[in-house]
Amino acid sequence: MSWLRKHTECVREAADKWLNPENYALQEAIQKTVDEGLFSRQDIELQLSVLRENNQNNEIEQWVNRSGLTDQQHAKGKKVLCLHAGNLPLVGFQTALGTILSGADxxxxxxxKDPYLLGSFLDEISKAGLDQHIQYTTDLSDFKGLQADKVIFAGSEQSVPDVKAKVTDLNAAKDEAEYIIRTAKFSIAYLNDWNESVKQELVEAMLRYGGKGCRSVAVVVVDFGLEMVKEELEDSIKQFWKSNPQHLKPAPDLRYQYAYNEAIQRKQLWLEDFLIQESEELPETEFTVHWVQGGEEKVRQLKTQFGKKVQSVYTVSKGTSGIKTEELAKAQRPNLWWKPDGVDLVEELIS
Known part of the structure; x- marks a missing residue:
């Protein structure tokens, strides 16, 4: 059996064992996460259900094929340092899985903010008999002298210099190490259709995980104004909160934005803890979504204007020429091989 086939099967089997609902270690990690108030059980279970579906659809094998990983093209022998974010439950899973799939240490x-869930997966992977080193910690100083070949980091652009300085001070990466930095902040939904299903998909894309992920929709482009669907959107949002009360969090600063919008007569939907406003400005305030009336040309304009801060553009039907898009329904349910900041991690690591 080739190295790649054996390696892929070992990773797949470890993922199967970890995702098993009867896996005690995973259930313990879930309980610790919930008990410490890090994430809600409902959000954790949603993430796990998505990963189970990914795994059942053979997406690990598909990612291997898509990336160009072969017996000859791999990252075996390379050291990769992954600095994981913690804004969503298991947000670092894809990065960890991709690094391990590549063959790198x-x-x-x-x-x-999320030490237990990913840690339980890494513990399972460590028992899989892979011929690579697996190490994790919550303290960066534990990697002093590591001399990593590549560093993967997810965070704000402002924090990049400080992170690089810290890694350099610890001698945790080689001087010539490549940094794969992910700084996308939000996604855009281009709604070239509107019905009950689209509305529900949009609400989840905006509100799931408190809208804190780079795949969360913060800009909606559609060919009609907010006033046209204001009441039905309000009803759908309240229904989502009723089913997902963990996402209903106070955001008092929105009162001032609401008052400002009223003063300049800007159309808006204000629910005290969430605001949708007609605006083409850069989305910078949490719990705020910008509603833009326009078509494909407006989407292209905004994507250019916001640059690297945009992760994805979602649509509900094909026909958006010249713009790379994803399904709106996949916003919070991505495939394993989705490309943060447009980069296939495995492909990048083996290059």
Whole structure:
């Protein structure tokens, strides 16, 4: 059996064992996460259900094929340092999985906001008999002297210099190490259709995980104004909160934005803890979505204007020429091989 086939099967089997609902270690990690108030059980279970579906659809094998990973083209022998974010439950899973799939030695600095869930997966992977080193911690200083070949980091552009300085001070990466930095902040939904299903998909894309992920929709482009669907959107949002109360969090600063919008007569939908406003400005305030009336040309304009801050553009039907898009329904349910900041991690690591 080839190295790649054996390697892929080992990773797949470890993922199967970890995702098993009867896996005690995973259930313990879930309980710790919930007990410490890091994430809600409902959000954790949604993430796990998505990963189970990914795995059942053979997406690990598909990712291997898509990336160009072969017995000859791999990252075996390379040291990769992964600095994981913690804004969503298991947000670092894809990065960890991709690094391990590539064959590289995985060194993960887990976020203190999400240390247990990803840690339970890494514990399972460590027992899989892979011929690569697996190490994780929540303290970056544990990687002093690592001399990593590549560093993967997800965070704000402002924090990049500080992170690089810290890694350099610790001698945790080689001087010539490549940094794969992910700084996308939000996604755009281009609604070239509107019905009940689209509305429900949009609400989840905006509100799931408190809208804190780079795949969360913060800009909606559609060919009609907010007033046309204001009441039905309000009803759908309230229904989502009723089913997902963990996402209903106070955001008092929105009162001032609401008052400003009223003063300049800007159309808006204000629900005290969430605001949708007609605006083409850069989305920078949490719990706020910008509603833009326009078509494909407006989408292209905004994508250019916002640059690298945009992760994805979602649509509900084909026909958006010249723009790379994803399905709106996949916003919070991505395939394993989705490309953060447009980069296939495995492909990048083996290059």
């Amino acid at each position: 995985y060194n993960g600095k887990l976020s203190r």
